[in-house]
Amino acid sequence: AQEHPAVDSELGDAKQPALENEALKAFLEAAGPAAGVILRKPALRTAFEAEPRELCEAAVEGCSAEERVQVLSLFSAWVAVEGDEAMRLSDLSMSEEETSEMINTLETCGAELK
Numbered sequence: 001a002q003e004h005p006a007v008d009s010e011l012g013d014a015k016q017p018a019l020e021n022e023a024l025k026a027f028l029e030a031a032g033p034a035a036g037v038i039l040r041k042p043a044l045r046t047a048f049e050a051e052p053r054e055l056c057e058a059a060v061e062g063c064s065a066e067e068r069v070q071v072l073s074l075f076s077a078w079v080a081v082e083g084d085e086a087m088r089l090s091d092l093s094m095s096e097e098e099t100s101e102m103i104n105t106l107e108t109c110g111a112e113l114k
Contacts, residue, residue: 021049024049027077027081034070035074037070043059044059047075052088053075053084053086053087055072055075055089056089056092057090060092065095069097072098072102072105073101075102076101077105077108079111080111081109
């Protein structure tokens with residue numbers, strides 16, 4: 001198994017189970033400090049780990065405006081790099097900045113918007 005020091009140290013907290021998905025571990029390691037909020041919030045981790053990928057308002061509840069933008073961008077990138085055909089967003093109200101960030105991330109990753 002590959003080692004992912006920052007992710008593993010964040011997950012070293014006994015309250016958080018280890019990530020099983022090696023690709024997700026590598027993705028979050030590459031994301032750096034922005035991945036911290038995902039690793040600390042069980043609802044966000046579930047959104048990233050779930051099949052199909054789905055992000056809802058409850059998962060980002062309590063995040064600052066900056067954290068929300070980062071989470072939405074990382075979620076979009078994760079869906080794109082995993083090659084998922086759909087990204088599910090439910091009960092999620094987004095600001096213009098958040099919407100733009102998601103669209104830019106998807107375009108940067110070469111994802112096709114439908």
